[in-house]
Amino acid sequence: MIHDWKMELYWRLPIFLQEAALSLYARRLDRLYYGDGYEGWRQKFNGWRRWSRSEAEAWQNQQLQTVIELAARRVPYYREKWRGLDWKSVRSAKDLYILPLLDRQSIRQNEKAFIAGGLNPESLWLEKTSGTTGTPLKVYWAPSTLPKWAALKDTMIRSAVGVDNGQPRAMMGTRPIMRGRADTPPYWRYNRTWKQLYLSSYHVSQATARLYAEAIQRYGSEWITGIGSALAALAECALQSGVPETPLRRAIVSGDTLLPAMRSSIESFFKCKCFDHYGQNEGVAMAMECLHGKMHVIPGVGIWEILREDGSPCAPDEVGEIVGTSLINDAMPLIRYRLGDYAAWAKDQFCPCGNQQPVIKDLEGRMDDYVITSDGRKIGRISSAFKYPTIHSAQIVQDRPGHAYLLVRPGEGYRSADAKAVSGDILERIGAFDLQILEVPEVPKTQQGKAVLVVRLSERPDMRPAYDNILRNQTVCFNAA
Numbered sequence: 001m002i003h004d005w006k007m008e009l010y011w012r013l014p015i016f017l018q019e020a021a022l023s024l025y026a027r028r029l030d031r032l033y034y035g036d037g038y039e040g041w042r043q044k045f046n047g048w049r050r051w052s053r054s055e056a057e058a059w060q061n062q063q064l065q066t067v068i069e070l071a072a073r074r075v076p077y078y079r080e081k082w083r084g085l086d087w088k089s090v091r092s093a094k095d096l097y098i099l100p101l102l103d104r105q106s107i108r109q110n111e112k113a114f115i116a117g118g119l120n121p122e123s124l125w126l127e128k129t130s131g132t133t134g135t136p137l138k139v140y141w142a143p144s145t146l147p148k149w150a151a152l153k154d155t156m157i158r159s160a161v162g163v164d165n166g167q168p169r170a171m172m173g174t175r176p177i178m179r180g181r182a183d184t185p186p187y188w189r190y191n192r193t194w195k196q197l198y199l200s201s202y203h204v205s206q207a208t209a210r211l212y213a214e215a216i217q218r219y220g221s222e223w224i225t226g227i228g229s230a231l232a233a234l235a236e237c238a239l240q241s242g243v244p245e246t247p248l249r250r251a252i253v254s255g256d257t258l259l260p261a262m263r264s265s266i267e268s269f270f271k272c273k274c275f276d277h278y279g280q281n282e283g284v285a286m287a288m289e290c291l292h293g294k295m296h297v298i299p300g301v302g303i304w305e306i307l308r309e310d311g312s313p314c315a316p317d318e319v320g321e322i323v324g325t326s327l328i329n330d331a332m333p334l335i336r337y338r339l340g341d342y343a344a345w346a347k348d349q350f351c352p353c354g355n356q357q358p359v360i361k362d363l364e365g366r367m368d369d370y371v372i373t374s375d376g377r378k379i380g381r382i383s384s385a386f387k388y389p390t391i392h393s394a395q396i397v398q399d400r401p402g403h404a405y406l407l408v409r410p411g412e413g414y415r416s417a418d419a420k421a422v423s424g425d426i427l428e429r430i431g432a433f434d435l436q437i438l439e440v441p442e443v444p445k446t447q448q449g450k451a452v453l454v455v456r457l458s459e460r461p462d463m464r465p466a467y468d469n470i471l472r473n474q475t476v477c478f479n480a481a
């Protein structure tokens with residue numbers, strides 16, 4: 001499942017062998033993730049769920065000093081980059097500003113320069129990130145850390161909302177478990193080891209939704225997880241084509257921005273609460289929504305910073321870029337890593353759920369979501385304009401500097417004035433810009449099935465075919481101005 005030739009081989013197999021391959025792969029992962037130390041970590045993390053804010057901070061600061069020392073002395077990249085910097089004075093999260101920020105591009109140029117000296121990359125576990133854009137990033141983990149990482153996710157994400165991996169579950173992720181051009185069911189593969197029904201994110205339609213729902217019931221899935229927009233697409237197609245609701249215990253989504261209309265479709269069709277989760281394979285900053293709908297930071301993963309463009313920390317309720325420092329991956333320590341996502345510290349930090357860890361809000365948008373004006377400026381942070389209640393989903397498709405289409409998929413109670421309001425809101429931020437509104441039945445996603453708010457066609461030749469038809473058959477189109 002890691003290399004293309006393996007995928008090619010997998011696709012050639014008959015379905016029963018594909019399922020056997022998935023189950024075997026899962027067994028291999030289980031040996032790594034549920035090996036030595038898993039139980040101990042699980043018990044420990046269960047206790048951490050009742051940690052006070054100051055207990056978590058004290059633990060984080062102690063871990064931080066170890067990570068900084070390791071990075072400064074044994075990681076080639078930091079040894080070079082921090083030369084002359086007083087890294088020894090970084091004793092707590094608030095001292096981190098002393099160190100430079102790290103972006104994805106610097107890692108991609110030489111991933112191995114981030115591996116702690118003395119470790120052989122061949123002996124490490126390689127995770128690839130599933131970035132929305134560009135090539136994935138390679139992240140190395142020490143196999144001995146994997147049980148800790150697994151225990152952390154099991155306790156802080158799944159148990160925290162009352163489900164666990166022992167229960168049969170359905171999943172809609174980015175893996176192409178069947179070829180894209182395949183048009184006959186089954187649109188899923190069953191992984192026996194994990195009792196996991198892996199549903200294809202790429203074959204959902206009003207015609208197939210019933211089959212998906214029947215499979216979820218037949219395989220006894222008790223909860224569902226995956227990309228928010230994929231789950232929402234399934235729920236919507238099912239509701240629109242009259243498929244009976246399919247009750248589950250929980251839905252846990254991550255991977256793209258969960259707009260209110262998506263959440264409401266998921267909750268209506270699966271008759272359960274939908275929880276948003278923020279995290280990444282790099283393991284630097286993680287948060288999970290609680291039963292009261294608040295996003296709590298998970299301190300065991302890493303230290304969060306939310307920063308303004310000039311690098312200074314944001315005030316409460318002020319949206320800024322998320323920067324994470326990993327406290328869990330000591331084979332490849334990522335320090336002050338710019339995640340390119342946005343959030344704000346909530347002003348109201350109280351939550352009745354009992355979890356005392358920091359609450360974040362307005363988690364949304366990729367930093368990549370910017371448009372380019374005719375004078376070459378990049379204008380980002382326009383995603384909040386999309387949160388209009390009667391608009392199901394929307395996207396800006398930029399075909400040239402200074403000009404873009406605003407694709408709008410109408411939701412319940414929609415009037416064309418609503419799209420004008422959204423475009424007005426966007427234009428207020430951008431200034432002089434030619435933005436044409438286009439009402440569409442569906443907003444295209446990336447090839448990985450992720451919803452993105454801005455597509456700059458010049459940088460996404462892979463997505464161009466998806467727009468050719470839309471832009472050719474402009475049925476409803478008027479200038480926003």
Ligand SMILES: [Zn+2]
Pocket residue numbers: 290291292293294296351352353354355
């Ligand atoms: Zn809470």
